[in-house]
Amino acid sequence: MSARARLCATVPALMPTSQAGPPDIAGLLGHRMLVQRSDDEIVAQALDDAFAARPGGRVSFPAPWPRLYGTWEVAPDASVAVFAGVHAVRAVEPTGATRWEVRHGCWSGACRETHESYGEYADRRDHRYPDGGSVGFSADGRLVWAHIRAPLPEGGPSPDTADEWLVLDAEDGRVLARVSAEAAAVGSLHLAHPTDPHQMGLSIGEGQDGAPLRWGRWDGATVDVDYVEGDLCLLSVSPSGERLMTVAHDQDSLAVRDSHGAVVDGSEWDAGAVVPRHPDAPPGDDEEMLVCWDWAGGFVDERTLIVSTAESDEEWGRGRHWLVDTMATRGLVQVTYPSPVSWQPTALGNGAWWTPSESRDALQVWELHTPDD
Template sequence: MSVHARLRAAVPAPMPSTQAGPPEVAGLPGRRMLVQRSDDEVVAQPLDDAFVVRAGAGVRFPAPWPRSLGTWEVAPDASLAVFAGVHAVRAVDPSGATRWEVRHGCWYGACREMHESYDEYADRQDHRYPESGSVGFSADGGLVWAHVRGPLSEGELSPDTADEWLVIDAGDGRVLGRADAEAAAAGSLHLPHPTDPHQMGLSIGEGQDGAPLRWGRWDGKELAVYCLDGDLCLLGLSPSGDRLMTVSHDQDSLAVRDSRGAVVEALDWNAEAAIPRHSEAPTDTDASEDGLDVCWDWAGGFLDETTLVASTVESDEEWGQGRHWLVDTTGRHGFVPVDYPSPVSGEPTALGGGVWSTLSETRDVLHVWGLPGLEG
């Protein structure tokens, strides 16, 4: 049995793939926008419910440094873009003016300088491939959560603090709260609670060393950080925010958890047990010795409160077409392969409201997919 995906929209990228990173759909249903980053700017184009770009509503934010030197996010109302760079978190308005900046320690591991500007290290060979943090806007756009390398310019939490997690006022850049992230990141990603601006997920990658997962709560005075057990990559939150979708660092386990890290209702699946081997993979060899193990991709998310989209593209690609899976967490249907009207490339990205996207092979068009009866 399989489910048949329906193409909802084909959304062209605003910039050519030769000049920019892949386009993405950001925001929650009802406030979605198409965003894309080049070395020079970020483009944000509001989308209607049919994923059509709203005419004349696009915004461009000049970028303060190349896209290889950090990450970025656009505010839910597209009034501000925040760039997480090597030496600072900087908020920029559409004119290119700096709204505010929070300087921090350098993300190049051997550097102990407190840089004042990008120009200080722009031409330094040893800063070409730094590690990085990330930023995320709260659901209402009022807060910016930032994962940075310590110390801040005004001092550090303690001599042993490597990475800090900050809560920042999005309007004026005041650091409202600080906490030790208890990590030494190579990169990270924020996932905001969809309804509560005072909660945020932080998925941290430490390369081969692990994948710490943090959950933050800001009560207006103090930032409390919960360290979830295990090496877990956070892929998505359910529409209520009560459930997290995670994949283990070794890509063996896909699970649904609460914000304290506990698996919800035994919703934890081993890839080898849940997913059959690819139909084109050999069957007369030992999987563990010949690299035929099925593994989860670090991709997917919630389509609605009880339905996930997941994929096994990485382990499938040697044998043929990568596979996407619909996961019914109520147990009625289990894991069902997704059929598309034409071959798709890469991994799925859940957009909520019953839909998900895939990127064209040329990386210049986003295809938005849905299922009858599931789309909201």
């Protein structure tokens, strides 16, 4: 059994991929934008409901440091971009003006300096490959959640704290709340609750050491954090915000969880047990056919996941994508495409998902084919 995908839009990249990182479709339904980062700037293009560029909806933000020195996110209304760098979190307006900056400990190895600018370490070999944190805007754009390396200039809650999780006022950068992330990150990713601006997810990567998952709730004064047990990568939040999609750090288990981290009954799938043998794999012992979930995919809608096994499939042939109905028992359904697709899918939550084009110079947006199409 398979499900047919239909191409509903092709969205060209904003910059040549030889000069910039890959493009991405960001934002919630009704506020979609195509975003892309080069060393010099972030460019954001507002998209309509058909994923076409909105006239006059293009804006750029000058970058304070090269793209390999941190992560970034554009506000939902594209009024400001926030850069999470090696030594600071900085909000930048389209004019290039700094709206605010929060300095913190250095993400580079054993460095214990509190840098005042990127220029202090730009040419230092020991800062060439830093670890890093991330930032995420709340659904309404009024808060910025920031995962940083401790301490702040004014000190920290404990000398043993490696990483902190901050809630910042998006307008002026005031620290509204702070809490230990209880991690020592190599990198991280924020995923916002799509309707409640006071909730945020944080997926932390510690390299081979693990993958802590945190879910935070800010009550206007303090942050209450669920430190979810296990090494789990948070990949998607459902449109309601009530369910989370995770893949285990070792990529063997896919699960749907509630926002406290508990697995929803019957919503956990072991890759080795449910993924069928690749059709191009040679005959042999199935125990040697290792298969794993990709760290990719998400909620196509409230009940359906798009997932993939492209990483382990590539040894035998083209990577496969799957639909999972989380409220049924029919198992995986393989997705078939009218033409070959490249690498892994990213869900959009409104019945659609996207994949990069083979040349990486565009994003292809897909939805399920129906008999009336």
